Amino acid sequence: MRIGINAYEANVANRVGSNEFAYQVLIHLEKLLRDDDVIIYLPSPPLQDMPKSRKGWMYAVIPPAGLWSVWRLPLALLRKKLFGKSFDVFFSLGHYAPLICPFPSVISIMDLAYEKFPQFFKKSDVMKLKVFTRASVKKAAHMIAISQHTKQDLVKLYGVSANHITVAYPGVEEHQLVGSSVRILQGLKVREPYIVYVGTIQPRKNIARLVKAFEKVKQKKKYADLSLVIAGKVGWMADDVMHAIQHSLVKHHVKLLGFVTEEQKLTLYKHAVAAVLVGLYEGFGIPPLEAMLAGTVPLVSNTASLPEVVGGTGVQVDPLNSDDIARGIEEVLEYTTRQRQEMIAQGKVQASQFSWENTALRVARVLHEVGARQIGGKTA
Structure with missing residues (x-):
């Protein structure tokens, strides 16, 4: 299966919150998608701790980073489609799908805090979050929510069918202290x-x-x-x-x-x-x-x-x-x-019930299901 991934959120230093989710899912997907042909899109070269390139797992670095999901990434995907090199599914490790995505889209939704508590966000950020998240949700073939609560909010606030949302809880890793x-x-x-x-x-x-x-x-x-x-x-x-x-x-x-x-x-x-x-x-x-x-x-x-x-x-x-x-x-x-x-x-x-392996397994299952429908549609 041909899979494209927008890993912009994962490729940052000092990861917190959504960055950590994106990074952990990405490194565990690399182990699970060994039989697939995956291209990971980034606006800058992958950091040292990102999964290494290999056959079937390659990076496409497309600068500049400014408004990347709005025009630069969509342009690259449209060119790929134009030259007959399509994806069966395109996965965004964050709220924002490419503004124009010619392939079935799966997105990750952390929360809708900006809808419930807009006073705690900059006005410009609230506007951007509302406009781009709503647009991404509307076009998505499926969504990954990180909790049942987020899933319920998507149903209530955005009118999304519960059948189009899969909950993939984040995980946690046990670390051992090296020093005193x-x-x-x-x-x-x-x-x-x-x-x-x-x-x-x-x-x-x-x-x-x-x-x-x-x-x-x-x-x-x-x-x-x-x-x-x-x-x-x-x-x-x-x-x-x-x-x-x-x-x-x-x-x-x-x-x-x-x-x-x-x-x-x-x-x-x-x-x-x-x-x-x-x-x-x-x-x-x-x-x-x-x-x-x-x-x-x-x-x-x-x-x-x-x-x-x-x-x-x-x-x-x-x-x-x-x-x-x-x-x-x-x-x-x-x-x-x-x-x-x-x-x-x-x-x-x-x-112990929460692991990144389980998170990635749920995500991989969704990607394969959405991609299979795309492949089935082509051959029907």
């Missing part, structure tokens, strides 16, 4: 006990309300040594969040680390009292998965996809209520040793 976790913590200047948030600093992550909840917890003397560690780069529209942190009554107990390496992140999880993700909307939620696999209790919002991620383990809170978030933090802090061990064991079982 104590030295890594010392290097980060982080002291126990602490709760940790891992992710981009942006409004919909609800960090300002998390800080407010942390202030409530810190009012009790028995939690005087507790810190809140925030590990992640500063994202868009983060001024209000940063203001809330800098003017907090407990700002000296809030530590901003910026972007952290995989080893640093694993260390932070392993030594944390809890890993906190109380966002207002999550298409999925890889940090709670990573935390459970590392042996940390997740504390998450009771909304969107996060209950799917943690299952029956961890603590769930109302993300709109700082008192309830504080209640959840205190609940984890008060666990007995036995309760904590039981919760950690349950978390590891829950996390």
